[in-house]
Amino acid sequence: MTVLLDGKKLATTVRSKLKERTATLRAKGIIPRLVVIMVGDNSASAVYVRNKKRAATEVGIEAVDLHLPGTTSQDELLALIDQYNQDPKVHGILVQLPLPQQIDEKVVTQAISPLKDVDGFHPMNVGQLFMGTPQAFPCTPRGIMELLAAYDIEVAGKNVVIMGRSNIVGRPMAALMVNHDATVTITHSKTQNLAAITRQADILVVAIGRGEFVTKDFVKPGAVVVDVGMNHNAEGKLVGDVKRDDMLDHASYLTPVPGGVGPMTIAMLMQQTVEFAERS
Numbered sequence: 001m002t003v004l005l006d007g008k009k010l011a012t013t014v015r016s017k018l019k020e021r022t023a024t025l026r027a028k029g030i031i032p033r034l035v036v037i038m039v040g041d042n043s044a045s046a047v048y049v050r051n052k053k054r055a056a057t058e059v060g061i062e063a064v065d066l067h068l069p070g071t072t073s074q075d076e077l078l079a080l081i082d083q084y085n086q087d088p089k090v091h092g093i094l095v096q097l098p099l100p101q102q103i104d105e106k107v108v109t110q111a112i113s114p115l116k117d118v119d120g121f122h123p124m125n126v127g128q129l130f131m132g133t134p135q136a137f138p139c140t141p142r143g144i145m146e147l148l149a150a151y152d153i154e155v156a157g158k159n160v161v162i163m164g165r166s167n168i169v170g171r172p173m174a175a176l177m178v179n180h181d182a183t184v185t186i187t188h189s190k191t192q193n194l195a196a197i198t199r200q201a202d203i204l205v206v207a208i209g210r211g212e213f214v215t216k217d218f219v220k221p222g223a224v225v226v227d228v229g230m231n232h233n234a235e236g237k238l239v240g241d242v243k244r245d246d247m248l249d250h251a252s253y254l255t256p257v258p259g260g261v262g263p264m265t266i267a268m269l270m271q272q273t274v275e276f277a278e279r280s
């Protein structure tokens with residue numbers, strides 16, 4: 001039997017614990033505040049921004065949503081970031097990705113103060129994470145670690161294979177897994193004999209953005225499968241990067257899409273905002 005890792009339920013538990021922490025902060029006159037900046041129109045991003053807003057309100061974080069036109073220049077965005085960097089009432093700043101083509105993602109990531117970098121994307125925070133002394137965590141990989149821990153799934157000593165090497169998921173996932181004593185392999189679009197490698201995995205983390213790409217052939221019987229993907233199939237239905245039906249009675253554990261990694265990403269974003277407010 002395959003156990004589904006219920007991220008939606010765990011995220012609810014995380015949020016209720018955060019509520020107590022924000023109450024303590026508010027009693028001291030500190031209102032945890034998160035600024036979310038979205039540039040241009042992107043239907044997927046709009047969904048995430050809405051989910052973030054709802055979660056923030058629930059836990060007692062003040063979320064400031066800024067929706068800028070798609071024609072916003074890089075300098076305008078940088079000026080805004082600088083304003084929030086300087087504002088002591090703001091504890092977290094998140095710029096929704098992707099950005100329109102006139103704006104350089106790398107420049108923007110570096111402009112956010114590392115102390116307010118709730119995504120953990122700043123090179124300083126990335127460096128600290130890879131050195132094993134994290135100061136801030138990318139939310140999706142952190143949410144995955146929490147989900148595995150909640151189900152007592154051991155990672156130390158395990159063969160972990162990660163599909164995808166993006167800055168937002170694959171690479172930081174690898175660093176976190178190494179920090180937790182896993183033996184890690186990263187694969188990507190140039191990887192040869194992909195299925196032969198992924199079949200070695202005790203824990204397989206899939207973040208490639210290819211709907212239902214991972215079939216039974218990629219997965220060792222009894223492996224733990226973490227599906228990060230969010231894709232819309234031909235019928236417009238939300239599907240992961242993993243073919244769910246193939247995993248049932250094949251994988252030992254599987255994160256569903258929706259209801260797995262996604263809600264944990266948002267819960268971790270809230271947690272990090274509260275942590276930053278507590279440090280302030």
Ligand SMILES: NC(=O)C1=CN([C@@H]2O[C@H](COP(=O)(O)OP(=O)(O)OC[C@H]3O[C@@H](n4cnc5c(N)ncnc54)[C@H](OP(=O)(O)O)[C@@H]3O)[C@@H](O)[C@H]2O)C=CC1
Binds near residue numbers: 187188208262
């Ligand atoms: N649930 C959540 O909270 C989140 C979900 N997502 C979802 O996760 C997925 C991945 O996102 P993200 O990391 O941003 O994606 P990117 O598009 O930035 O990166 C995709 C990675 O997958 C690799 N890849 C693509 N095709 C293949 C293939 N056929 N075989 C092996 N590797 C391949 C690419 O390789 P190469 O580097 O060689 O191009 C790249 O490293 C998306 O569906 C996204 O929507 C993302 C963030 C959060």
Ligand SMILES: Nc1nc(=O)c2c([nH]1)NC[C@@H]1CN(c3ccc(C(=O)N[C@@H](CCC(=O)O)C(=O)O)cc3)C=[N+]21
Binds near residue numbers: 047048097259265
């Ligand atoms: N700076 C930045 N930080 C991010 O963390 C970031 C980003 N940019 N750009 C886009 C990706 C994607 N992402 C998701 C967040 C929540 C869900 C989520 O809530 N998913 C729900 C439901 C979603 C739905 O119903 O469509 C679920 O899987 O159950 C998914 C994906 C954060 N990202």
